[in-house]
Amino acid sequence: MNDFPELIKEEIKHGKVDFLHVVNNPRYGIKTTELKIFYSNGERRLFVVRDFAYRVEVEEIFINTYQNRAARNAEICRLYNEKFLSQNGYEISRITSFENIINDILNSKCNMVLLDINLPGNNGEYICKEVRKISEVPIVMITSVDSELDQLISLNYGADDYITKPFNIQILLAKIATILKRTNSNNKDQSKIDCKDFILNLSKSTIEKEEKEIELTKNEFKIIYYLVQNRGKIVPREEIMSYLWDSEMFVDDNTLTVNITRIRNKLEEINLKDILETRRGQGYILI
Numbered sequence: 001m002n003d004f005p006e007l008i009k010e011e012i013k014h015g016k017v018d019f020l021h022v023v024n025n026p027r028y029g030i031k032t033t034e035l036k037i038f039y040s041n042g043e044r045r046l047f048v049v050r051d052f053a054y055r056v057e058v059e060e061i062f063i064n065t066y067q068n069r070a071a072r073n074a075e076i077c078r079l080y081n082e083k084f085l086s087q088n089g090y091e092i093s094r095i096t097s098f099e100n101i102i103n104d105i106l107n108s109k110c111n112m113v114l115l116d117i118n119l120p121g122n123n124g125e126y127i128c129k130e131v132r133k134i135s136e137v138p139i140v141m142i143t144s145v146d147s148e149l150d151q152l153i154s155l156n157y158g159a160d161d162y163i164t165k166p167f168n169i170q171i172l173l174a175k176i177a178t179i180l181k182r183t184n185s186n187n188k189d190q191s192k193i194d195c196k197d198f199i200l201n202l203s204k205s206t207i208e209k210e211e212k213e214i215e216l217t218k219n220e221f222k223i224i225y226y227l228v229q230n231r232g233k234i235v236p237r238e239e240i241m242s243y244l245w246d247s248e249m250f251v252d253d254n255t256l257t258v259n260i261t262r263i264r265n266k267l268e269e270i271n272l273k274d275i276l277e278t279r280r281g282q283g284y285i286l287i
Contacts, residue, residue: 117143132158138179209270227286236283
């Protein structure tokens with residue numbers, strides 16, 4: 001009988017317990033707890049505990065075991081889904097490091113992004129919003145919570161569709177095929193913006209004019225992209241710096257001035273000398 005407490009812990013660790021109900025019950029004494037144990041085979045046991053430390057230990061073991069089991073099940077589902085998509089002709093690339101996930105997505109040159117809302121660091125909705133500022137790549141949001149608010153936020157941030165876990169893989173496959181068919185029907189190159197005087201290549205971070213191509217740094221590209229999006233309007237310096245901060249590119253006033261000067265010099269290399277003007281006390285305008 002003395003081995004029974006340890007036996008319970010081992011049974012929990014080995015996944016034999018499906019549910020653990022813990023309730024204080026003074027019927028057996030002032031400081032007693034009932035452990036109602038529900039096993040996978042349908043068996044049930046009632047165990048009276050007077051050792052509070054043991055009760056806490058059992059609860060922790062059960063929680064850790066359950067979390068590990070859930071993680072393993074999620075990994076099995078992910079591998080199955082990736083295998084299924086591969087078997088249907090799709091090449092899968094998975095991002096496992098989330099420190100630079102926005103740039104990793106933009107640099108991947110993928111045809112579609114399946115983006116989970118719950119990610120370490122920035123959530124999927126923020127990532128969707130930042131990617132959409134630069135790229136028109138189709139994005140399908142994936143979540144384990146069936147929330148109309150999350151769905152609305154994701155779609156407002158630019159997501160093309162939304163699917164809730166657990167999902168039927170055939171439904172996901174149908175969504176992917178439909179979205180790709182819709183985007184591929186437009187022959188326009190989504191990775192380039194025609195700015196009349198030049199082409200802004202989003203996938204290569206370059207400016208193109210005729211046969212010339214100028215490479216841009218990360219900050220230079222973000223600045224010229226924002227000016228292109230607001231072409232013909234004066235954009236205050238503070239607004240540009242705020243945009244760069246929102247994109248996790250931290251610049252101060254002097255850094256912005258240096259980047260603007262470099263952009264002007266690069267534009268001059270392709271005979272676009274006076275296209276970027278400074279309006280004193282107001283900001284910059286791309287004319």
